[in-house]
Amino acid sequence: MNCIIVDDEELAHHVIEEYISRIPFLNLVKNCYDIQEAIPVLQEKNIDLIFLDINLPNISGIEFLKSFNKLPDVIITTAYDDSAVQGFEMGVVDFLLKPFSFERFLKAVYKSYKHYSNSKMLKEKSTQNFLKDSFIFVRFNNEDVKLNLSEIKRISALKDYIIIYTEDRKLIVHQTMKSIMEKIDSENFIRVHNSHIISLQHLQTIGKNSLTVGNERVPISEKYKAFLNEVIGKYK
Numbered sequence: 694m695n696c697i698i699v700d701d702e703e704l705a706h707h708v709i710e711e712y713i714s715r716i717p718f719l720n721l722v723k724n725c726y727d728i729q730e731a732i733p734v735l736q737e738k739n740i741d742l743i744f745l746d747i748n749l750p751n752i753s754g755i756e757f758l759k760s761f762n763k764l765p766d767v768i769i770t771t772a773y774d775d776s777a778v779q780g781f782e783m784g785v786v787d788f789l790l791k792p793f794s795f796e797r798f799l800k801a802v803y804k805s806y807k808h809y810s811n812s813k814m815l816k817e818k819s820t821q822n823f824l825k826d827s828f829i830f831v832r833f834n835n836e837d838v839k840l841n842l843s844e845i846k847r848i849s850a851l852k853d854y855i856i857i858y859t860e861d862r863k864l865i866v867h868q869t870m871k872s873i874m875e876k877i878d879s880e881n882f883i884r885v886h887n888s889h890i891i892s893l894q895h896l897q898t899i900g901k902n903s904l905t906v907g908n909e910r911v912p913i914s915e916k917y918k919a920f921l922n923e924v925i926g927k928y929k
Contacts, residue, residue, distance in 0.1 A: 699725045700746040712798045717884035728752040740765045747771040766805040833864045846895040846907045850888040886914040
């Protein structure tokens with residue numbers, strides 16, 4: 694999900710940006726310090742989510758919300774709670790009162806993610822019903838190799854390469870973890886460590902600091918633990 698921060702406080706940008714870095718499916722497109730800076734980004738880029746402060750110079754966040762008929766999902770981030778009712782009446786996803794914890798931030802983001810995922814799933818179903826399985830192509834041994842996403846058990850990083858593990862193959866591909874995550878772009882895959890992506894379909898057990906995929910142990914880092922717990926919580 695592409696997102697922007699619209700806030701006039703440098704500290705707020707640092708906090709939200711750090712929180713965003715912990716959530717694998719969020720991609721920060723731009724830090725904006727007022728509405729005038731945000732408008733061109735919204736016009737030129739495909740933005741899915743805005744983290745919006747209320748008290749901004751020249752044009753307030755509420756005025757901004759009132760002036761646009763159609764906006765991406767909006768999560769209000771503010772130090773004042775007197776605008777919460779107005780915000781929710783205009784359809785914002787959530788209202789975060791500063792200072793807020795990462796857990797509260799993640800809960801708000803996940804509301805938007807569910808909306809985003811449902812919309813994307815409906816769109817994909819309407820355009821890809823002819824496909825039995827979703828798949829990707831990767832470059833391996835000077836050939837383009839087709840991989841069904843259902844085949845992939847896990848992916849690990851190896852310097853400037855990644856290793857893709859399937860039931861019967863191990864493919865070493867010259868690609869980054871970020872680019873492969875964008876390529877597979879599926880709710881079935883989750884990043885659990887800077888060096889590890891796993892398939893929920895092939896996930897077997899989860900421990901305190903590691904999990905099992907295909908009878909192999911994979912570490913879980915603190916950075917991704919909260920998000921993993923949130924995802925797994927949907928199935929409990």
